[in-house]
Amino acid sequence: MQRLYALGALSFMVVGCDSLTSSPAGSGTVGVDAGSSSEVNGTAIPAEPQRAGDPSRGYSALVNEGIVACGIPWTIYSRFFGAAPEGDRLPGRTRKNANLPFGQTAFTTSAGVEVVSANCLTCHAGHINGQLIVGLGNTEQDYTTDPSSNARTARGIASQLTSDPKEIAELQKWASRVEAVGPYSVLDTVGPNPGDNFAAVLLSHRDPATLAWSDTPLLDLPPKIGVPLDVPPWWRMKKKNSMFYVDAGRGDHARIEMAAANLCTDTVEEAKKIDAWFPDVRAYLASIEPPKWPYSIDGDLAQRGRGVFEATCSRCHGTYGEGGRYPNVFLSLDDVGTDPVLAIGGSQFADRFIDWWKKSFYGEMSRLEPKKGYVAPPLDGIWATAPYLHNGSVPTIAQLLDSKTRPKFWTRTFISTDYDAEAIGWTHTALDHGKADEPDGTVRKKLYDTTQLGYANGGHTFGDQFSDSDRRAVLEYLKTL
Ligand code: HEC
Ligand code: HEC
Numbered sequence: 381m382q383r384l385y386a387l388g389a390l391s392f393m394v395v396g397c398d399s400l401t402s403s404p405a406g407s408g409t410v411g412v413d414a415g416s417s418s419e420v421n422g423t424a425i426p427a428e429p430q431r432a433g434d435p436s437r438g439y440s441a442l443v444n445e446g447i448v449a450c451g452i453p454w455t456i457y458s459r460f461f462g463a464a465p466e467g468d469r470l471p472g473r474t475r476k477n478a479n480l481p482f483g484q485t486a487f488t489t490s491a492g493v494e495v496v497s498a499n500c501l502t503c504h505a506g507h508i509n510g511q512l513i514v515g516l517g518n519t520e521q522d523y524t525t526d527p528s529s530n531a532r533t534a535r536g537i538a539s540q541l542t543s544d545p546k547e548i549a550e551l552q553k554w555a556s557r558v559e560a561v562g563p564y565s566v567l568d569t570v571g572p573n574p575g576d577n578f579a580a581v582l583l584s585h586r587d588p589a590t591l592a593w594s595d596t597p598l599l600d601l602p603p604k605i606g607v608p609l610d611v612p613p614w615w616r617m618k619k620k621n622s623m624f625y626v627d628a629g630r631g632d633h634a635r636i637e638m639a640a641a642n643l644c645t646d647t648v649e650e651a652k653k654i655d656a657w658f659p660d661v662r663a664y665l666a667s668i669e670p671p672k673w674p675y676s677i678d679g680d681l682a683q684r685g686r687g688v689f690e691a692t693c694s695r696c697h698g699t700y701g702e703g704g705r706y707p708n709v710f711l712s713l714d715d716v717g718t719d720p721v722l723a724i725g726g727s728q729f730a731d732r733f734i735d736w737w738k739k740s741f742y743g744e745m746s747r748l749e750p751k752k753g754y755v756a757p758p759l760d761g762i763w764a765t766a767p768y769l770h771n772g773s774v775p776t777i778a779q780l781l782d783s784k785t786r787p788k789f790w791t792r793t794f795i796s797t798d799y800d801a802e803a804i805g806w807t808h809t810a811l812d813h814g815k816a817d818e819p820d821g822t823v824r825k826k827l828y829d830t831t832q833l834g835y836a837n838g839g840h841t842f843g844d845q846f847s848d849s850d851r852r853a854v855l856e857y858l859k860t861l
Pocket of ligand 2: 422625689692693694695696697711716718754755757759762765767768769770771777780781840842854
């Protein structure tokens with residue numbers, strides 16, 4: 381029983397996302413008038429050429445191919461897990477994948493063993509109103525437990541789970557990687573994602589020239605306390621010139637995106653094979669349309685909101701609909717004022733990881749140039765991407781546009797039908813105390829405490845000066861995007 385549990389927890393363990401961040405790229409400074417009298421300086425992020433690809437081939441590869449390159453042998457996985465519920469399966473999946481949950485992929489490794497591993501959609505597919513949406517950031521994940529002790533157990537009992545030496549070797553390889561990453565994938569709050577920390581750990585264990593894995597880290601590891609991140613929706617990539625919140629991902633996006641699953645990509649040759657089809661995946665990401673607002677909209681109010689939005693918000697977030705234009709504006713920390721921890725970048729944004737990248741296969745076509753501030757994202761499908769800001773610290777857009785109403789301590793059910801159509805975001809409960817004063821461990825995990833390092837909810841006060849009726853109108857307009 382104990383063993384079964386250990387294995388269960390493991391197989392749902394996630395792989396790392398190499399969501400490394402950025403630096404001083406930008407071209408000219410653009411005058412970004414925040415709508416009030418204060419001028420803030422945004423920087424326009426220039427476009428760079430991308431390799432062309434076929435979006436439908438990309439989708440098929442994304443849901444059927446083994447990007448991660450290692451996993452749990454199928455013979456073991458299938459002993460413990462049956463088919464996924466209908467609502468968690470994906471269209472367009474072939475063979476065994478047709479019945480697997482969206483976040484898992486079955487494939488055959490280079491050693492010839494059929495395995496199951498987590499995939500990009502573990503973090504990049506999520507539910508809203510009970511519906512699974514590919515490309516929506518997953519905000520229901522629980523990273524509060526370090527999976528490495530379970531991995532160690534699985535490694536120890538591998539020979540009791542299978543007698544095939546090739547399968548034993550695969551299980552041990554996979555488990556040892558989880559052991560390396562596990563201690564750095566822990567956050568103390570359910571919902572946010574530690575992806576950026578994973579990335580740094582994986583790079584620390586690889587030789588940049590050969591990509592060979594080393595059990596002993598070759599670079600200093602990042603701090604164990606991960607930076608909490610709200611996984612951004614993929615459909616933004618059709619407009620964004622750079623990747624990541626801090627404008628870090630420059631150059632060829634496909635080359636950076638493929639590194640998000642480098643848990644077991646241990647040779648340049650293997651990386652080249654994945655790179656051959658990753659432009660298709662990039663093309664698919666850039667083709668995704670955001671989900672449409674599922675409730676009614678007051679057309680007149682939205683129309684009025686559009687005017688207010690264009691006068692106040694468009695300089696940074698762009699215009700929408702026919703002839704819409706997204707300016708790709710980057711704002712310094714001083715100008716946006718949101719939580720600084722990610723932008724200051726003590727971990728994966730450290731120079732040693734940027735140097736690693738430059739020397740590696742990934743760095744041949746792409747650059748990591750983290751900057752001290754945040755990109756103003758396109759707001760397409762913004763209704764579906766709560767909670768808001770890069771750390772997911774604000775549960776609704778109504779609160780984002782009126783900073784004094786943002787809850788200091790809050791919790792939610794993590795049930796995707798608990799949606800607040802009025803305030804646009806998650807139904808939640810504001811609490812009168814933080815984690816330190818919460819005695820119940822289960823409640824504590826689900827408590828978002830904005831006084832913790834990295835979790836602050838200040839800044840972005842651009843909606844504060846609105847009258848209530850203007851704010852209502854802007855909210856109505858945002859539903860149409
Ligand atoms: C462990 C969770 C996780 C996995 C797995 C993961 N990602 Fe991510 N991804 C993130 C997080 C978190 C961010 C935001 C990082 C940041 O901006 O600092 C991100 C950012 C991105 C972005 C940039 C989006 C933007 O608006 O700038 C792209 C594109 C992306 N991921 C693609 C992928 C692909 C493709 C895969 C699979 C090969 C993948 N990711 C796997 C967590 C994950
Ligand atoms: C001066 C530039 C600027 C202006 C003006 C501006 N924003 Fe933003 N906005 C940003 C930046 C930068 C971020 C990202 C901040 C972060 O994640 O820490 C952001 C984030 C957001 C988000 C959260 C996105 C997400 O997925 O979490 C929303 C919603 C938003 N802005 C709406 C608005 C609206 C509505 C207005 C007009 C009242 C507005 N913004 C005005 C720069 C701006």
